[in-house]
Amino acid sequence: MLDQLLSAIPPEALNLGLVLFLSFLIGLEREELKRGGKRVFGGVRTFPLLGLVGYVVSLLSGGNLFGMLLGFLVVGAFMLVSYLHKLQQTTEAGITTELSGLLVYLVGALVYTGHLWFACTLVVVSLLLLELKEALEGLTQRIRPEEVAAFTKFLLLSAVILPMVPNRDLGPFRINPFKTWLVVVAVSGVSYASYVLLKAFKDRGGIFLSAILGGFYSSTVITVVLAKRAAAGQRPHEYTGGIVVASAAMYLKILALVWMFNRDLALTLAPWFLILAAISALGGWFVYRLHDPEATDTPEAAHPHNPLELRAAFFFAAVFVVMLIVTQLAITYLGRNGVYSVAGLMGLTDVTPFIMGMTHAAGVSTSLHLAACSIAVSAASNNLVKGFYAYGFAKGRTGLWSLGLLGGLTLLGLLPLIWL
Structure with a gap:
C-alpha cells in the first residue's frame, strides 16, 4: 500500500x-x-x-x-x-x-x-x-598554537612524507623505506595520542592517570619525571605506584605496536604480556592507594613534552634502520645468545626501535620464538634500568621501593623464556 x-x-x-x-x-x-x-x-x-x-x-x-x-x-x-x-x-x-x-x-x-x-x-x-x-x-581558546603545529607535524609525517617514500627493499639488508617510515608514523601516533590525552586530563586523575597515559608515551621518560618529582615530595606510595603502573602501559603499548605489523608475533606475546600488564597495574594501584601519613605537599602529575618533533622522527627512523641491521647481523653471526645480549643492552635506551626491528624480522629472517623471547628480554631489561633510574633520581623510600618492585617485575618478565 x-x-x-x-x-x-x-x-x-x-x-x-x-x-x-x-x-x-x-x-x-x-x-x-x-x-x-x-x-x-x-x-x-x-x-x-x-x-x-x-x-x-x-x-x-x-x-x-x-x-x-x-x-x-x-x-x-x-x-x-x-x-x-x-x-x-x-x-x-x-x-x-x-x-x-x-x-x-x-x-x-x-x-x-x-x-x-x-x-x-x-x-x-x-x-x-x-x-x-x-x-x-x-x-579555540583552549588549544594553543603549538598544539596545532604539533598536529600539523603528524599530518606531515603520515599524509605527506609517507606516500612519497618508496615501497621496495633496498641494499644488502633489504631495508624497506616505506615500512621504516610506517613504523615511525605508528610509534609517533601512539605517543602523540597519549600526549593529547595527558593534556586533556591535565590536573585531573592525579599521578596514577598521568602514569598510565605517560607509559604509552614513554615509560622510561615518565619514570624519570615521577622520580624527580618524588625527590621533592613526601608521597612515596603514590609516586612508586605511578612508576610501577607505567610499566603496565609499556607492555600494552608493545603489544599494540607489534599487532600493527605482525599479528602472529603479537598473539605469541599476548598471553604473558597481558598477565605482566595486569600484575603491574594491580600492584601499582595497591601501592598507590597506601596512605602516606607524612604527606603535606600536593602531588604533581607528570606532563612530558610534545613527542612530535621532526628531528626526533628522523632520528628514530635512523635508529630503527640501525637496529634492523644489528638484528640481522646478530641473528646471522651471534645466534640466540647474541640476540639476547643485544636485547638486554637495548634496555639501557629506548627499546622501541629494537622491538620493531624484531617485529619485522620475525617469520622472515628469524623465528617467532626467538623474536618473542628477545622482545621479552628487552622489556625486562628496560624495567630493571627504570628501577635504577628511579633509585637514582628519587632516592629515599620511593627509589628503593621502585627498584625492588621493578626488579621483581624484571624477573617475572624473564619467565617467558622458559615456555615461549
Missing part, C-alpha cells in the same frame, strides 16, 4: 518536499538569532525559498553546471549585499548566515542531481557547526 502511494506521487514532489524540509531546518536554526535580539538575514521563510531557487535553477538548466553556477553567483551577490549591510551596523558582523544561505542553494541543486544522502549529511553537519558555536569557540 505504501509503495503504491509513493509511486503515485511525482518524483519532483518528493524532491521539493526534501528541499523544503532540509532548508527549513537551517532557517529554523537561524531564526533563533532573531529571538536573541540580533538582526540577521533570513529565517524559516527565506532559507526554504533559497533551497527552492537552487532546485528550480538546476531543473530549468537541465543540470547544466554553467546554469547552476550562474544561479549560485546571483545568490552570492545577494548574500554579499546582506553582509555589507551588516558591516554598516557593526564591525563585529559575522558571515555565517550568508554562507548558510549559499549552502542551502547548493542543497537544492544536490537534491535535483540525485545526491540525496550527501545533501542530508551536509545539512546535518552544518546544523552541528551552527549549534556548537560556543563549544567550538571555547575549543
Whole structure:
C-alpha cells in the first residue's frame, strides 16, 4: 500500500518536499538569532525559498553546471549585499548566515542531481557547526598554537612524507623505506595520542592517570619525571605506584605496536604480556592507594613534552634502520645468545626501535620464538634500568621501593623464556 502511494506521487514532489524540509531546518536554526535580539538575514521563510531557487535553477538548466553556477553567483551577490549591510551596523558582523544561505542553494541543486544522502549529511553537519558555536569557540581558546603545529607535524609525517617514500627493499639488508617510515608514523601516533590525552586530563586523575597515559608515551621518560618529582615530595606510595603502573602501559603499548605489523608475533606475546600488564597495574594501584601519613605537599602529575618533533622522527627512523641491521647481523653471526645480549643492552635506551626491528624480522629472517623471547628480554631489561633510574633520581623510600618492585617485575618478565 505504501509503495503504491509513493509511486503515485511525482518524483519532483518528493524532491521539493526534501528541499523544503532540509532548508527549513537551517532557517529554523537561524531564526533563533532573531529571538536573541540580533538582526540577521533570513529565517524559516527565506532559507526554504533559497533551497527552492537552487532546485528550480538546476531543473530549468537541465543540470547544466554553467546554469547552476550562474544561479549560485546571483545568490552570492545577494548574500554579499546582506553582509555589507551588516558591516554598516557593526564591525563585529559575522558571515555565517550568508554562507548558510549559499549552502542551502547548493542543497537544492544536490537534491535535483540525485545526491540525496550527501545533501542530508551536509545539512546535518552544518546544523552541528551552527549549534556548537560556543563549544567550538571555547575549543579555540583552549588549544594553543603549538598544539596545532604539533598536529600539523603528524599530518606531515603520515599524509605527506609517507606516500612519497618508496615501497621496495633496498641494499644488502633489504631495508624497506616505506615500512621504516610506517613504523615511525605508528610509534609517533601512539605517543602523540597519549600526549593529547595527558593534556586533556591535565590536573585531573592525579599521578596514577598521568602514569598510565605517560607509559604509552614513554615509560622510561615518565619514570624519570615521577622520580624527580618524588625527590621533592613526601608521597612515596603514590609516586612508586605511578612508576610501577607505567610499566603496565609499556607492555600494552608493545603489544599494540607489534599487532600493527605482525599479528602472529603479537598473539605469541599476548598471553604473558597481558598477565605482566595486569600484575603491574594491580600492584601499582595497591601501592598507590597506601596512605602516606607524612604527606603535606600536593602531588604533581607528570606532563612530558610534545613527542612530535621532526628531528626526533628522523632520528628514530635512523635508529630503527640501525637496529634492523644489528638484528640481522646478530641473528646471522651471534645466534640466540647474541640476540639476547643485544636485547638486554637495548634496555639501557629506548627499546622501541629494537622491538620493531624484531617485529619485522620475525617469520622472515628469524623465528617467532626467538623474536618473542628477545622482545621479552628487552622489556625486562628496560624495567630493571627504570628501577635504577628511579633509585637514582628519587632516592629515599620511593627509589628503593621502585627498584625492588621493578626488579621483581624484571624477573617475572624473564619467565617467558622458559615456555615461549
